[in-house]
Amino acid sequence: MPLWIVFSLSAMLCEVAKVLIIRKLCTGIHSRLVVLASRLISAAILLPMLFICGIGFPLDGMFWLVILTTALITFAGSIWITEAIQFGNLTIVMPMQAAVPVFSLLTLWLGWHETPKNESVLYMLLSMAAVGWTLYAANRDKSSAGKSIYTLLSLAAAVLFGISTILDRVAINRIAQGALAYTACWNLLSAFLMAGETYRVKAFQKLTLKTSAPLLLYGLAATGAFLTQQYAVQYSKAIAGAVVNVKSLVMLHLPIIVLLGLFALKERPKLMTLTASLSAIFLAFLLIRSLL
Numbered sequence: 001m002p003l004w005i006v007f008s009l010s011a012m013l014c015e016v017a018k019v020l021i022i023r024k025l026c027t028g029i030h031s032r033l034v035v036l037a038s039r040l041i042s043a044a045i046l047l048p049m050l051f052i053c054g055i056g057f058p059l060d061g062m063f064w065l066v067i068l069t070t071a072l073i074t075f076a077g078s079i080w081i082t083e084a085i086q087f088g089n090l091t092i093v094m095p096m097q098a099a100v101p102v103f104s105l106l107t108l109w110l111g112w113h114e115t116p117k118n119e120s121v122l123y124m125l126l127s128m129a130a131v132g133w134t135l136y137a138a139n140r141d142k143s144s145a146g147k148s149i150y151t152l153l154s155l156a157a158a159v160l161f162g163i164s165t166i167l168d169r170v171a172i173n174r175i176a177q178g179a180l181a182y183t184a185c186w187n188l189l190s191a192f193l194m195a196g197e198t199y200r201v202k203a204f205q206k207l208t209l210k211t212s213a214p215l216l217l218y219g220l221a222a223t224g225a226f227l228t229q230q231y232a233v234q235y236s237k238a239i240a241g242a243v244v245n246v247k248s249l250v251m252l253h254l255p256i257i258v259l260l261g262l263f264a265l266k267e268r269p270k271l272m273t274l275t276a277s278l279s280a281i282f283l284a285f286l287l288i289r290s291l292l
Helices: 003-025 031-052 061-087 090-112 118-140 148-172 178-200 209-235 242-250 253-263 271-289
Strands: none
Touching: 003 061, 003 090, 003 209, 003 242, 003 253, 031 061, 031 178, 031 209, 061 090, 061 148, 061 178, 090 118, 090 148, 090 253, 090 271, 118 148, 118 271, 148 178, 178 209, 209 242, 242 271, 253 271
């Protein structure tokens, strides 16, 4: 099996692990602490790699401006998606992340005037229709009673992640080994921002030895998801549509999580809700494939 497929599947499994760790081990931990843990652990692992690889801290001003912008954009989104996973129905909140590629393409279209193909535009419209259908079905589903806010939080986070994904590209393309440098520096700055927010809401008072193990596990899973995905891209450069192929495999974590929600967490959405959720995921997958 080619290495890029191995690393893509590893990234997909790490994404699944992230969600399960939050849901099974971190529901009693403040969302700010969960996000802060992932940022600190990722920065602690990745920053030394900058110097091992001979990169050091980049001095490019635009690079750091993009990092500051995306760190601020994803600041709220990271908290929102964490709380959605902690307390929402996974069969509904995770399919909302299918909106990420839609808003990534919209950002490219409006900000960089990169017009998508007609096929991609069609899938964008169908994806958003499926997301809207999921919201409608979930609102009528008694199994989601009182949890609609978490579905909306997941969708709002997807919008922010979609925008920031395109801005990431600007910084990554400015320097050598931009993916590693960007992620290491982004996690460092984000850790400072999240530490301030965690202090503001007095969440540090809830940090105990009992909570440290789940936070460490989550931080390692988050770091693993990034590293394996980057290696997948690196080893797939020789094939056509490298990034699209990698993202298509990694995105398989969404239907897997929906299935885990059904069978492991015993969530019982109505058939219409489940059909809408799976349709949103499938159309997002087709949208990504249309970029080839």
